[in-house]
Amino acid sequence: MDPLPLIVPVEPFHVQLLKSCERYGNDVALTDSETERSLTFRDVHLLSVRMATEFKKIGVEKGEIVLCALPNCLEYPLIFLGLAMNGAVLSGVPHDLKQYELSEYLRQTRSRFLVACKDQSELVQGLDHVKVIFAESLFDSLDNSDVPLPESDFVHDATIGPDSILLAPFSSGTTGTPKCALLTHENYSAATASLKAYSIYETKKYKFRVNGTFKNYTA
Template sequence: MPLGSPLPDVVIPKVNFSHYVLDLLGKYGDDVAVIDESDGAKSYTYRQIRENIIKCASAFNKLGIKKGDVVATCCGNCAAYPVVFVASATCGSIMSTCNPIYTKDEILKQFVQSQPKAVFVNDENYDTMVEVAKVVRSIKYIFSVDSNQRCTSFHDLISKASTRDFPRNVKISQDDVLLLPYSSGTTGLPKGVMLTHGNVVSCLTIVR
């Protein structure tokens, strides 16, 4: 005999991840969204995070980061992380995460496959990423989430952005790949896992 839940069915909205998140962020305004322990416990409101996402997406679009390109993060947890993720999604790009303490060879195993166009790093692994970029020729931009003087920082990237460059007409479906994390499972080298906009929106809707 089939069993049913007394609760109503969860209705999954037919929108892409960026649309879903930007709409939610707009509802919470000046409530605190993120506290960045890596930056002296500095706090950011939902409004500020949303504004930074729009600036970051505008900067990406001006740089030519477009649908299907890969944006990689190889940095520790920080306030820039969710901004880069949603901004990448807004451009139709794919975000791929990488362990910031990986060695050059470990990063190469991942990046030779994922072919990122832009990478976000910490100061500590900037030199390693420069060496990786000599092999992985798809890497055009290396940004630091810290205050690295040798490359463009995340702060400089968004502070110089103009919302006139915001990617307004990108056609993104729920079947487009949003996220490319790498997992080794139980054995072997890490393997890319393709998660779509629909996958992540469904999970977020269920959790809410």
């Protein structure tokens, strides 16, 4: 069987997600299993724009990596989308990390910003050249906005393409110190497209077309 032609979107990955949020509107997008608090797709879209605006005010710039040391929470996807809208990169690290681990993550990423919880105040004391953003204050700023901010009001002044970095996860560290990997919008678009195609066609081989160029991929 010939490889199935699969076109990988060239628009930024976060734009694809935000368009899906517009499409599904008031359907539930996220639910906290402990508190049962939920966000609709419309909520995710609106709050992500507010998050992007807050990061822009703080001074987050395109291409820089922002460390995030939070537990799983409803706001995590909002942080991801808010950073992506600014062309910035999310690097998630464990909430219960130790001081030496944090120092290593900061060294590898050269991050100027760290999103943390107030219960980590002792951990983040004395960090030089790093601005600590406490999540509680950041989330309060989203809820306290008086007027809904439409997505069109956010100034998109960062040029973001398929090769722009989207996420910077760390490896598990099974062979030594965890290493930071840089993943692009194209990486995530291709992975998402392949998973969708695999679930539909149940084939093992695809041919991706990115910017008119075919790339072979074996699932």
